[in-house]
Structure formats: C-alpha cells, structure tokens
Amino acid sequence: MRVLHLVVFVLTILLWEEEVSCGQSYYYFNPYYQSYRKKHLARMRGYHPSKYKNYQRDTSSGFKGDFLASRPNMCRVKEVFGTGQRFYEGKVPQRRVCDRPTFVRYQCCPGYNMVEGEKGCPAVVPLQNLKQTTLELLQQKFPKLLTNTELEGNLLYQGAFTVFVPIDSAFQNLTYDDRQRLHPWTYHAPSLLHYHVVTGRYNYTTFKKQEEVPTLYYGEKKLRINKYPSGVATVNCARIMVPNQMASNGIVHIIDRLIRPLDFRGTIADVILRDQRLTKFSQMLYKANLIDTLQKSKHFTLFIPEDKAFKRLSSGLNNRITNDRKIATAIAKYHIIKGTYCAASTVLSAQLISLEGGFLAFICKFNGNYVNDAKLIEEDIVTSNGVIHIINKVLLPNTVKDILQVAHELDLTKLTELVHRSGLADWVQSRPEYTWFAPNDAAFEALSPIYKEALQEQPGLVEQMLKYHTLEGRMKTDSLVGEQTLRTGIDARLKVGVYHNGITIDSSHILDGDRESSNGLIHVIDKVLIPPELNLMDLIESDPELEVFTNAIKKAGLEDLFQQKPGKQLTVIAPTTDAFYRMPTYKREDYMKNKEKLKRLIARHVIDRVVVSSGLDMSTTYSLMSRQLEPVAFKLESSGTLWINKYAKVQARDHLALNGVIFKTDRVLHCLCKEIT
Numbered sequence: 001m002r003v004l005h006l007v008v009f010v011l012t013i014l015l016w017e018e019e020v021s022c023g024q025s026y027y028y029f030n031p032y033y034q035s036y037r038k039k040h041l042a043r044m045r046g047y048h049p050s051k052y053k054n055y056q057r058d059t060s061s062g063f064k065g066d067f068l069a070s071r072p073n074m075c076r077v078k079e080v081f082g083t084g085q086r087f088y089e090g091k092v093p094q095r096r097v098c099d100r101p102t103f104v105r106y107q108c109c110p111g112y113n114m115v116e117g118e119k120g121c122p123a124v125v126p127l128q129n130l131k132q133t134t135l136e137l138l139q140q141k142f143p144k145l146l147t148n149t150e151l152e153g154n155l156l157y158q159g160a161f162t163v164f165v166p167i168d169s170a171f172q173n174l175t176y177d178d179r180q181r182l183h184p185w186t187y188h189a190p191s192l193l194h195y196h197v198v199t200g201r202y203n204y205t206t207f208k209k210q211e212e213v214p215t216l217y218y219g220e221k222k223l224r225i226n227k228y229p230s231g232v233a234t235v236n237c238a239r240i241m242v243p244n245q246m247a248s249n250g251i252v253h254i255i256d257r258l259i260r261p262l263d264f265r266g267t268i269a270d271v272i273l274r275d276q277r278l279t280k281f282s283q284m285l286y287k288a289n290l291i292d293t294l295q296k297s298k299h300f301t302l303f304i305p306e307d308k309a310f311k312r313l314s315s316g317l318n319n320r321i322t323n324d325r326k327i328a329t330a331i332a333k334y335h336i337i338k339g340t341y342c343a344a345s346t347v348l349s350a351q352l353i354s355l356e357g358g359f360l361a362f363i364c365k366f367n368g369n370y371v372n373d374a375k376l377i378e379e380d381i382v383t384s385n386g387v388i389h390i391i392n393k394v395l396l397p398n399t400v401k402d403i404l405q406v407a408h409e410l411d412l413t414k415l416t417e418l419v420h421r422s423g424l425a426d427w428v429q430s431r432p433e434y435t436w437f438a439p440n441d442a443a444f445e446a447l448s449p450i451y452k453e454a455l456q457e458q459p460g461l462v463e464q465m466l467k468y469h470t471l472e473g474r475m476k477t478d479s480l481v482g483e484q485t486l487r488t489g490i491d492a493r494l495k496v497g498v499y500h501n502g503i504t505i506d507s508s509h510i511l512d513g514d515r516e517s518s519n520g521l522i523h524v525i526d527k528v529l530i531p532p533e534l535n536l537m538d539l540i541e542s543d544p545e546l547e548v549f550t551n552a553i554k555k556a557g558l559e560d561l562f563q564q565k566p567g568k569q570l571t572v573i574a575p576t577t578d579a580f581y582r583m584p585t586y587k588r589e590d591y592m593k594n595k596e597k598l599k600r601l602i603a604r605h606v607i608d609r610v611v612v613s614s615g616l617d618m619s620t621t622y623s624l625m626s627r628q629l630e631p632v633a634f635k636l637e638s639s640g641t642l643w644i645n646k647y648a649k650v651q652a653r654d655h656l657a658l659n660g661v662i663f664k665t666d667r668v669l670h671c672l673c674k675e676i677t
C-alpha cells in the first residue's frame with residue numbers, strides 16, 4: 001500500500017509540473033487528468049517545489065502584478081509550448097502564439113542578478129562593452145568572427161552602437177557567398193558583420209514601422225526595422241528574440257537569423273522576373289502595368305503564387321486572366337499589400353488590405369503561416385522595396401467571383417442550395433450589376449415549417465422570394481437611409497430603417513454588408529424576407545381579431561389612409577377586439593358614435609414612419625409621436641416581451657404590408673384626442 005501511495009505521489013508531482021509549466025497543456029484539458037487531480041491533488045495543497053516557483057500559467061491575471069511587486073527586477077518571459085520561442089514582457093499579449101499555448105517564466109531582468117536569501121534580483125550587474133555583453137548572452141559565434149578585425153576594436157572601445165546579433169545556430173549551413181562575406185579580406189575591410197551594426201542607441205521602445213537605418217557596411221547600406229501591432233519587432237524580417245540588452249557603449253538585440261543587405265536580391269520586380277517559378281504571376285503584372293511600380297516604389301508585401309497554383313484554376317478563369325486586363329489587374333493587386341509584413345509579424349492573425357481593396361487574413365497556425373487558405377511555402381524574401389512570400393494557391397478577390405460563389409464563401413449554404421435546387425443558378429450568376437440581401441442559414445432555420453416546405457416544392461415561389469431580395473444596381477450600405485423604400489424585382493418595396501443597433505431591411509438586420517462580386521453586391525441579413533401581398537387596410541380587414549378596429553376605421557372614413565400607395569409607409573398599433581372590450585363601455589360607445597373623436601383615436605394609433613422590433617434595443621425606450629401628436633413609446637424587455645406606453649402588450653409584431661407594418665396590442669392606447677389645428 002505504501003508503494004502505491006508513493007507511485008501516486010510521484011505521478012501527481014509530474015502532472016502538477018505539466019499544469020504549472022503550460023497553461024493549456026494536454027493534461028489540463030484531459031478529463032481523465034482532471035478527475036485524477038480532484039481526487040489526489042488536494043493532499044498536496046500548500047506544496048510548491050522550488051523548481052517550479054518561477055513558472056506560471058499564462059492567465060493574464062492580476063497575479064502578475066502581485067508576484068512582481070514582491071520580487072524586484074524580475075521580468076516576465078512568455079514561452080511558446082513545444083518550440084522554445086520566447087517573447088519578453090509586454091511584447092506579445094496573446095495567450096496563444098500560432099495556435100500553440102504559452103506559459104510564463106520569471107527571470108532576472110537584463111543587468112540584474114539574484115542574491116541568496118533575498119527575493120527577486122536585487123544585485124546590479126555593471127555594464128560591459130558590446131562584445132563582452134554578447135558573450136554573456138551565451139552567443140559565441142558572432143564575437144568569434146570579430147577576432148582581429150577593426151570592428152572588434154570599435155565594439156570594445158568606441159560607440160555608441162546598436163548591434164543586432166544573430167543566434168549561434170544562424171551561422172550553421174551558410175552558403176559559400178555568406179561565408180566569404182563574413183570574413184574580411186583585410187583588417188580594415190568591411191564584412192557582413194558590419195551590416196549588423198548601426199551607430200547610436202536604438203531601443204525597442206523607440207522602433208518605428210518601416211524605419212530604415214544606415215549601418216557600418218560601406219557607410220550607406222541600410223537595414224529595415226519594423227514593429228508590428230502584435231508587439232513583434234523585426235530587422236530585415238529577422239525576429240528580435242531578446243531586445244534591449246544594455247552595454248556600456250550601446251545596446252545588443254539578439255535576432256533569429258543572419259541578415260543581408262536589402263539590395264542583396266534587388267527590387268521586388270527583379271526577384272519576380274528572375275524566378276522561374278513565378279512566370280505566370282510576372283505575366284499578370286505586365287498585363288496590369290504594375291512592374292514599374294514594383295521596381296521603383298516602396299514598401300510592399302507580395303504573396304506570390306507559384307506557377308503550379310495557376311494550373312489548379314479552371315481553364316475558363318485562366319483564359320479570363322489571359323484575355324481580360326481588368327480581371328488580371330484585380331487578381332494581381334489582390335496579392336499586393338502596402339507595407340512590409342514579415343512572416344513573424346503575426347503571432348495569431350492579422351487583417352491586411354490589398355491594393356485591390358479586398359481584405360486578406362494573414363494567419364499563423366500550428367503548421368505554418370497562411371494568407372486566407374493559401375500556405376506560405378517560402379517566406380521572407382527580403383528586397384530593397386519590400387518582402388515576398390511564395391504561396392501555393394492563387395488568391396481570388398470577390399470582384400472576379402460571381403455573386404453565387406461569394407455567397408458560398410460567406411457560408412450561406414441553405415440559400416445557395418435552394419438556388420441550385422430550384423434551377424435558378426444561371427439566373428443568379430448571369431444577372432448584371434445588382435444588390436442581393438442574402439439571408440443566412442439561421443434565417444432559413446427560423447422559417448415556419450409550412451413556408452420551408454413550400455420553398456422546397458415550388459420553384460416559382462423561390463424565384464419570387466429571390467426577386468424580393470434583389471435590387472437593380474449596386475447599393476452600398478452608405479447609400480441606405482432611414483424611411484427609404486427600395487424597388488425590388490416584384491411589385492413590392494423593401495423598407496429601410498436606420499437605428500442605433502444597425503440598419504434594418506423590412507424586419508431583418510444587415511449583419512455583414514458590402515460584399516463585392518463580379519456581378520453584384522451582397523448584404524447578409526438575419527431573416528428571410530417574405531414579400532407582402534396586401535396593403536394595410538386589406539391586412540387589417542383579413543384578421544378576425546381586428547374586427548372592431550376594422551369597423552372603427554370604416555366608420556371614421558379612413559380607409560384611404562390605410563390603402564395608400566407603397567410610397568407612404570405607416571406603422572399601425574392595432575388593438576384587438578378584446579382590447580376594445582376592455583375599455584369602459586361608455587367610452588367605447590362614445591368613440592363609436594362620434595366620428596371626429598373616432599378619427600382622432602385611430603390617428604392616435606398611427607405613426608407616419610415604419611418601426612420594426614429588430615431596430616429596438618433591449619431594455620431601452622424608443623419614443624415617437626403618433627399622427628395625433630401623442631407619444632408612442634416602445635420598450636423591448638430582456639424576456640422578449642414588447643410593450644407600448646408600458647401598459648399595452650404587443651401580441652403580434654412586424655406584420656408587413658405593402659405600405660407599412662402592424663403591431664397587434666391587447667390594449668387601446670389612452671387618447672387625449674384634442675383637436676389638432
């Protein structure tokens with residue numbers, strides 16, 4: 001039994017180490033481990049082995065401040081599980097880097113050491129020269145190459161300089177040309193090491209984007225510093241691994257590779273035209289008249305598909321690229337980004353805007369870097385005016401895809417399936433220049449079973465529904481204004497509303513707008529729009545629960561108001577028959593006998609604009625004036641119940657007519673019914 005307890009104790013220690021070392025380890029998410037931990041870890045409460053005391057799960061919690069406050073001069077280092085990559089305090093806020101979990105390690109800040117028996121790192125280390133500082137950072141290769149050179153004397157006795165020191169492993173597997181450049185012919189001759197040294201102190205905190213700094217290499221060759229929103233900083237796309245190591249005559253930054261002059265390969269255009277893998281893309285650049293731009297302007301990032309990628313495109317699209325300058329230009333510009341984005345620039349994901357105007361997702365994953373769904377197969381080809389990444393797929397902007405393709409990529413699965421099943425795909429794809437309000441999958445799920453079944457069985461109904469969701473021409477959200485009505489493909493208009501919570505079309509919300517395609521524009525909405533067939537008067541008259549309200553309209557002689565053309569849109573608060581019978585009998589009869597008072601009562605229930613419940617925010621009051629100039633206040637509770645003026649409960653909402661919308665209530669609104677002059 002004692003042996004068993006000892007085994008359990010050892011296993012618990014091992015599992016606990018895994019937990020404290022890595023915030024999201026396999027064991028941490030393993031349900032079997034959690035069950036085991038609950039049973040056996042309790043006996044270890046209060047036990048903290050010294051070998052783990054400087055590790056912490058990366059929870060970004062308040063614990064960090066308390067821990068560091070009691071331990072002076074200790075720095076927080078974030079390490080990526082399974083890679084050995086480290087990011088220093090404040091440089092990378094994310095808890096995951098490239099889909100891998102991170103954990104936190106505490107160590108003495110640069111320039112400080114521990115003192116036995118004291119917390120933190122109270123001992124100050126005197127600053128030394130740049131060469132000695134590099135050696136103390138456990139980098140041997142760079143200082144060794146300095147031996148018996150003029151540069152060695154500079155880094156020992158002169159300054160101030162900033163030195164970007166490649167880690168030792170960067171000097172392995174060098175090309176013959178690199179080895180020649182690293183060894184100067186004479187004592188005074190410049191070597192590639194000179195390119196890693198700049199005059200002055202360049203601190204991480206002062207780095208700027210696209211900053212080009214002259215080096216000691218022939219006195220004019222510049223290197224390019226970039227600092228990204230993620231906190232990562234690069235030098236000619238080499239990531240700065242350990243920043244700001246102070247020396248008596250400058251600063252040392254440790255970088256992850258050897259860097260070469262920006263003009264080592266020439267311009268972006270030079271690289272593309274020389275590389276036999278990129279002939280298809282170079283032809284596209286000629287057609288788009290972009291070669292001159294990539295030769296003379298800066299700074300750019302290009303994601304260039306290799307020639308193999310073009311073979312995966314359809315023959316039709318390849319022909320369009322060859323024969324249509326507009327298509328070639330759009331595709332070429334979609335692969336070009338303004339600014340320099342190295343592979344290390346994203347630790348999770350970043351959204352980039354192409355020259356074409358479309359967005360690209362630059363994503364760092366467990367198995368490499370991606371742009372949209374294309375993988376980077378060669379990264380960081382640094383040029384004098386930017387950087388090139390080779391990818392394995394051709395990126396297609398929405399402007400060269402037809403509207404149905406874009407709908408499919410927006411995951412509008414049920415809509416696209418319905419279009420194909422109804423035989424309307426050609427009609428949707430071939431229509432020129434139109435706007436499509438496209439319902440998402442959840443919108444179709446919310447339809448009544450009867451209407452769903454009808455859509456499955458009646459292609460004519462699908463066609464009518466689609467026409468009601470489309471407009472002629474491209475109408476962007478910037479062109480949509482409140483109280484606007486839009487002419488559709490059938491004899492019914494869409495009603496536009498603009499509210500604090502967004503833009504509504506009929507009773508739907510626009511969730512994702514202005515998605516371009518080659519033949520139109522898509523706005524994703526959250527409801528299927530069912531075309532109204534009746535005007536307000538006919539809709540009210542057809543509802544048996546509104547019989548008294550119908551009679552009141554007719555007695556007041558207001559049928560024409562509710563039968564107006566669709567250009568004039570109204571919101572009607574329609575009390576049910578039960579609502580009228582809740583009124584005192586004398587008051588109801590008084591209204592019914594007096595035509596003028598009845599007109600005012602009905603005007604009390606009419607608003608000269610469209611209101612839909614989807615435009616209302618929870619637990620807020622939305623107030624408008626009725627035609628009788630008395631307030632109508634809508635309030636949507638968190639439970640979903642809608643009230644008008646606090647006492648009238650809405651029983652049915654958003655009943656759309658050709659010329660307005662109806663809300664059915666269980667109360668008649670109180671009316672002062674004063675004469676309006």
